[in-house]
Each structure stands twice: as C-alpha cells, then as structure tokens.
Amino acid sequence: MFRLVGVLTLLMMLSAVPAHAHGAPTDPASRAYLCSPGQPSASSSPCRKAIQAGLPSKEWDNIRLPNVAGRDAARVPDGKLCSAGLAKYAGLDLPSSEWPVTTLKSTAFTYRATIPHQGSFRFYVTKVGYDPTRALRWTDLEQFLTVPTPPLVNGSYEFQVRLPQRTGRHLIYTVWQNTDTPDTYYSCTDVEIAAPVTTTTAPPRTTLKSSTPRPVPVASSAEQPPSDATRFGMSAVVAALGGLAVLGGIMLWRKRIL
Known part of the structure; x- marks a missing residue:
C-alpha cells in the first residue's frame, strides 16, 4: 500500500514539472541561443546583462506562451x-546595438526542435529604418513568410527564405504556433544583411575582321544583252545601209547601159 502511494506521489511530482526545451532558431541563431552556455557570444555585454536580470540561459528553447491561438499582438x-x-x-528585450549579430550568408534558415511539434512558422523582419537601440514594437515588423507544418530534418526544421529588400542591421522575429500543443514560441534573431551586389555586365565586344573590300562586280557592256530599243536602232541602220547599197547598184547598172 505504502509503495503504491509512493509511486503515485512520484508520478504526480513528475507530471507537475514542465517539459524542458522545445525549439528555437539556431542558424541564424536567436538571442537566447547565443546567450546559452558554451556559446562564445554568451560573454557579450547584452548576454551578461540578461543573465544578471534572471535569464535562464539553459532554457534558450523554451520561450513560449499557452493558448495564444494566433493572437500574438494581443x-x-x-x-x-x-x-x-x-x-x-x-x-532579451534590452534595446542595444551590441547584441551578437549573425551575418547572413545564405537564404537557408534552421530552427532546432529539441522536442518536435506539429505547427506553422511565421517569419518577420524589421522595416527599413530599424533602430536596435529602441524597444521593439509590432509596428516595427513586416511579415515575409509563413510555412505550415514543415517536415523535421535531422532534428530541425529547415527553410529557404526570401527576405524583402534590406541592408545593414535588422532583426528576424520568429513565431512557432503549435497545433499538437496549445503553445506558441517566440524568438528574436539579430542579423546583418549585406548590400546586394550589383554587377554591371558589359555587352560582349564584337571584333570585326579586317579584310580588303571586294569590288562589286559590274557587268561589261559586251556581256549585257541589248535592249529592244537598241535592237530596233541597229535594224534600222542595217536596213538603211542595205537600201543605199541597192540604190548604188541600180545607178551603176543604168550608167553602163547608157
């Protein structure tokens, strides 16, 4: 009897302990992840201040609220x-330009799931003119991607994203709304977005081959067939000469007779 009571008590105590760890961005990494033990950035000034303020740095993947149901701003x-x-x-809300930043080198994002869940992801990026020294507001964000129920790959969710046109320092805000639990997770990620490389491609140069111009062939007069007018004129001349010859012959014949 006492053993049964002891087992039941232990089960009740274990069920009262919240499940530790669920997920957060790791590439580019969230503020909480970069402040976790073992990360070189954990010694940065903002991380040290956050830890001093009570940040549970080992629970970098457990920033969650129950029963939000998409009403994030509320x-x-x-x-x-x-x-x-x-x-x-x-x-983690401390406004500062000293938060460890990740320079974006690709469009591949990774969200590590320490305890996988079904759900959808919403990605936001700060608008042009973002100031990291000011407290972050919802109006500072622009949503650019929604991914419903992505597959789990090697313990992580992977995304190919296309950011709106941005340059310089910005913040990626990630919301993971579960469908198999009532929880929604939130993460801030500081990034540096390089200016787009604009390359001017010169049109290919056309090399003209130098060569001696070939003369345009012109047909000689001997090769050209005579026109109708020419033929008529030549016939007339021949006829006239023939007539003169006949007339001359007649005149010579009459002279001999006389």
Missing part, C-alpha cells in the same frame, strides 16, 4: 516581443 506587448512578456526572459 498577448505579447510592445517592448517585450523577445521575451514574449515572460519576466524571466525580460533581459
């Missing part, structure tokens, strides 16, 4: 987007 207040309004993660 549940997560301006200025607290990176912490999702959770007091223990409030250090």
Whole structure:
C-alpha cells in the first residue's frame, strides 16, 4: 500500500514539472541561443546583462506562451516581443546595438526542435529604418513568410527564405504556433544583411575582321544583252545601209547601159 502511494506521489511530482526545451532558431541563431552556455557570444555585454536580470540561459528553447491561438499582438506587448512578456526572459528585450549579430550568408534558415511539434512558422523582419537601440514594437515588423507544418530534418526544421529588400542591421522575429500543443514560441534573431551586389555586365565586344573590300562586280557592256530599243536602232541602220547599197547598184547598172 505504502509503495503504491509512493509511486503515485512520484508520478504526480513528475507530471507537475514542465517539459524542458522545445525549439528555437539556431542558424541564424536567436538571442537566447547565443546567450546559452558554451556559446562564445554568451560573454557579450547584452548576454551578461540578461543573465544578471534572471535569464535562464539553459532554457534558450523554451520561450513560449499557452493558448495564444494566433493572437500574438494581443498577448505579447510592445517592448517585450523577445521575451514574449515572460519576466524571466525580460533581459532579451534590452534595446542595444551590441547584441551578437549573425551575418547572413545564405537564404537557408534552421530552427532546432529539441522536442518536435506539429505547427506553422511565421517569419518577420524589421522595416527599413530599424533602430536596435529602441524597444521593439509590432509596428516595427513586416511579415515575409509563413510555412505550415514543415517536415523535421535531422532534428530541425529547415527553410529557404526570401527576405524583402534590406541592408545593414535588422532583426528576424520568429513565431512557432503549435497545433499538437496549445503553445506558441517566440524568438528574436539579430542579423546583418549585406548590400546586394550589383554587377554591371558589359555587352560582349564584337571584333570585326579586317579584310580588303571586294569590288562589286559590274557587268561589261559586251556581256549585257541589248535592249529592244537598241535592237530596233541597229535594224534600222542595217536596213538603211542595205537600201543605199541597192540604190548604188541600180545607178551603176543604168550608167553602163547608157
């Protein structure tokens, strides 16, 4: 009897412990991930301040709220987007241009799932003119991608994204809304977006081959067939000469007779 009570008590205690770790962006990495133990960036000034403010750095993948159901702006207040309004993660909301930043080198994003869930992802990027020294607001963000129920690949969700035209320092905001649990996860990722490379491609040069111009052939008069007028004129001349010859012959014949 006592053993049964002990087992039941232990099960109740275990069920009361929240499941640790679920997921967060790792490439480019979220603020929480970059402040986690073992990351060189954990010693940065913003990470140290966040940890001093109570950031549970080992729980970098557990920034979640229950029963949001897509009402993100109603549940997560301006200025607290990176912490999702959770007091223990409030250090992630610290406005600063010193947050560790990832220089984007590709359009491939990775979201590591330490405990996989079904759900959809929404990606936002800060608008042109973003200032990292000001508290982040919903109006600072522009949604650019939604991916419903992506497949899990080697423990992660992978995405090919196409950002709106941006350059310089910006922030990627990721929302993972579960469908198999009531939870929604939030992450802030600081990125540096390189200016698009504009290359002017000169048109191919056309090389003209130098050669001696060939004269345009002109048909000689002997080779050209005579025209109708020419033929008529020549016939007339021949006829006239023939007539003169006949007349001359007649005159000579009469002279002999006389």
